[in-house]
Amino acid sequence: METRELRYFVAVAEELHFGRAAQRLGIAQPPLSRAIAGLERRLGAPLLERGSRGVVLTESGAVLLREARAALDAVEAAERRTRRAALAATGRPAVVLAAKAGASDELLAKLLDAYAAEPGAVDVDVLLCGPGEQVTVLRTGRADVALLHRPFDDTAGFDTEDLHSEGxxxxxxxxxxxxxxxxxxxxxxxxxxxxxxxxxxxxxxxxxxxxxxxxxxxxxxxxxxxxxxxxxxxxxxxxxxxxxxxxxxxxTDATHVTTVIAWPPHSRSTAVAGLVRAATAL
Amino acid sequence: METRELRYFVAVAEELHFGRAAQRLGIAQPPLSRAIAGLERRLGAPLLERGSRGVVLTESGAVLLREARAALDAVEAAERRTRRAALAATGRPAVVLAAKAGASDELLAKLLDAYAAEPGAVDVDVLLCGPGEQVTVLRTGRADVALLHRPFDDTAGFDTEDLHSEGxxxxxxxxxxxxxxxxxxxxxxxxxxxxxxxxxxxxxxxxxxxxxxxxxxxxxxxxxxxxxxxxxxxxxxxxxxxxxxxxxxxxTDATHVTTVIAWPPHSRSTAVAGLVRAATAL
DNA sequence: GGCGGCGATACCGCCTGGGTATCACTCCTG
DNA sequence: CAGGAGTGATACCCAGGCGGTATCGCCGCC
Missing domain, CATH: 3.40.190.10 (Periplasmic binding protein-like II)
Incomplete structure (x- = not known):
């Protein structure tokens, strides 16, 4: 399967309408129909039920939608992280930390101070996100490490260390x-x-x-x-x-919120490791 | 980036030799050279240092190799899981459990018994793996859930529940x-x-x-x-x-080994959930 | 019954991926 | 030092596939 096919399928699965999906993808509708049909044929799985009023996802289609999103995120992350690695090799290396705007201000400041004091610390670009965005930017490689808040953010799929819990x-x-x-x-x-x-x-x-x-x-x-x-x-x-x-x-009876530092499980960046170390030592 | 390009790059990065990589991919060497050059151009990152005696990975190339493997695993998993979902929708649904051959025999037997007794239990295909293989089969969608052993297996990137610890x-x-x-x-x-x-x-x-x-x-x-x-x-x-x-x-002083049940973080399968429930209740 | 909306099909042109032949370069090696 | 082997890059060609336009088939709805 090519990422092009996955992107096409995700567009149709989200729009539930071939015409709109094609428009969003910047192509005509017929090639899109063909691509999806080819995907269904090669997978041997019906992905969409075509009704006269748009389409609906089948069981297999729902599975592919979830898996395709994850796969496309991984591909996007590969691209971004490679670009960033090349920049880091030539210019000044940096690490991108995603944090929710307006949350954990104090913790964030302490973390940045503590990390900056470490030997070999690199620049930290702080990427302030809207609610829930951190998980996405981390998965797609726009950030290297993030401050998340359980149970609001879904930490599944990341390595995490608990930093702080509060009411x-x-x-x-x-x-x-x-x-x-x-x-x-x-x-x-x-x-x-x-x-x-x-x-x-x-x-x-x-x-x-x-x-x-x-x-x-x-x-x-x-x-x-x-x-x-x-x-x-x-x-x-x-x-x-x-x-x-x-x-x-x-x-009094609201669930406690735990601030965690999260990073992609296979990260090998020493900068990320340094931030995690600094964070857990706070 | 298309998965084809990622597959090409991984082949070259693993072989460190355009000719052998091309052979492994079943294509000629020139298109491979072109594809890699195109990738480097579009990423704006040098991926390989060409020496007269083969090639070596650059810093960015090492990053892309790691990320590309993860992305390709995710794509492969998408394909496999969709196929399996289609089969499950028509025939008898089943769940694939990966376990290390010759390990946790007793635990495995108890788990299968306990799960089979649950209402709504589906067939469990046990996939016996060589050492370290379980992580791969789980990432690539050949299995839905696995029994892993910390610290031998790398549980990063999966959701896990500890089941048992032993010397x-x-x-x-x-x-x-x-x-x-x-x-x-x-x-x-x-x-x-x-x-x-x-x-x-x-x-x-x-x-x-x-x-x-x-x-x-x-x-x-x-x-x-x-x-x-x-x-x-x-x-x-x-x-x-x-x-x-x-x-x-x-x-006496060997590290303790913890048997854990692990599954992909975004799994929505009720069968996987049932197995995890049965396992933690053992 | 006609019309509008939607997806599928037919057909065509071109881009790009893949093939062969060859070049450029660098080590060996006799 | 010349020649040859080995490696990746380049030149050039062909065709399959992707994307485009035109049109059809089907269904629901005034």
Whole structure:
């Protein structure tokens, strides 16, 4: 199987429509039909059920979609990491660390300081990501190492070391009746009238259905809370540097959040190893 | 990057010789030279140093070799798993469990029994592997789940659950002076004159240099020990069903061996989940 | 029943991957 | 030192396959 075929299939499987998929791929629809048909023939597996109103994935198609995404990520990572290795060989070597924007600020600063103090430390490019993006950038080789947060991020497929565990707090508009309470239970927070929890985008950029405003980053979130249009439950470290007009109240029964440092399992980079060492020694 | 290019590069990087690589790939040498040159041009990275006596990998080339192998494994896994999904959809679904031949026999039997007793259990095809092969078959989709042994097998990149931990024993010919000892230290075993530890093949099939007979499987090993040509240090469970003429003596300071059940991190198979559940409940 | 939407098929042209022949270079070696 | 062997690069050609346009077959819906 060629990566071209996999890309074609993923496009069709995501669009569930040959025409749109072809458009997205920048080719005409007939070659796309042929390519998918060839794939099905060679695999001996039906991948799509063609109905008169678009297509749906078969069982095998769902398997291939998942596997193809992983394979394409691996190919993309191969390309990126090779390019970066070539750059590192000529110019100043660097390592890319992915972190969620607005999270673990303090930990991140300490980590960068500790690593920079190591002998042989190289430049660290910090790649700030939206929620959930770190896993993708790590898989596709745009980053060499990442700070993730269990259980929010899916650490499966990476090597990880736990760094820090913390409880969560509710962020409320200052002056809200509940903001004076010493602590809250999760059920109380989700049930606050007129202060719904926001909806975060899925990896594909779409939003789940339901109430609550759509939110893409930390700034939007704090702004919405300050405006009294939402509340949020975030790790304790998120209360540092809280803007005016917001209060944090511990949520006693929210799951603990563990910050972990994660890297691709077959990484041989000494820079990554150094960062991990510095992180675990914090 | 197309998988064809990656396969070409891996062949050259492994052979370190365009002619032999081309032969292995079943193509002529010139197209191979062109393909590699194109790859280097598009990546903007030198991959190989051409000397008059063959070629050597550059730094970037070593990175690409590692990444390309991973990517090709992922592509191969996509293909295999899709085919298997199609078969499962029509015929009798099954799950492939990889285990090291001659290891964890008892655990394996108990696991198969326990899983078979579960409601909704499917057929389990047991794929017996040579040492180190399980990791490969799991990565390339020839198996869905595997029993691995830390620290011998590299569990990086898989999800795992620990099942069992045990010490190691030295296997000696019956009648050997040391065979009556209640226990041994590792240094004593490695220093036995005329009974060297055997050499196991590397993943690519070649053997490391050094003393000791070359061994490919458990039968060869026990036979060589019975002949008084070698000794071995194996997990305790390897002493069950020991053939005549062999004795086992505990090695007190050998690292403990942990048997783990491992599966690809993004597996969604209910059969794999069932096996893992049955295994952890043992 | 006609029309619109969607995927499949037919057919064609060109790009590119693969083949053969040959070159350029570097070590050996007699 | 000349010649030959070995290795990768280059030149050139051919054809298979990929992508394009035109069109068909099928289904659902006004």
């Amino acid at each position: 969560q707090v509710a962020i409320l508009p200052a002056g809200h009746p509940l903001s004076t309470r010493p602590h809250l239970r999760l059920a109380e927070v989700t049930a606050i009238p007129d202060l719904p929890l926001p909806r975060w985008p899925r990896p594909d950029g779409t939003f789940p259905d339901g109430p609550g405003p759509q939110v893409r980053d930390h700034t939007q979130l704090t702004q919405l809370i300050a405006l009294g249009r939402a509340c949020a439950v975030v790790p304790e470290s998120g209360r540092t540097g809280l803007r005016d007009g917001l209060t944090a109240v511990p949520v | 190691q024993v030295a296997i000696l010919p019956a009648g050997h002076p040391l065979s009556t000892r209640p226990h041994l230290r590792l240094a004593e075993v490695t220093a036995i004159p005329d009974l060297p530890l055997p050499r196991w093949p590397r993943p690519d099939g070649t053997f490391p240099d050094g003393p000791g007979p070359q061994v490919r499987d458990h039968t060869q090993l026990t036979q060589l020990i019975a002949l008084g040509r070698a000794c071995a240090v194996v997990p305790e469970s390897g002493r069950t069903g020991l053939r005549d003429g062999l004795t086992a003596v505990p090695v």
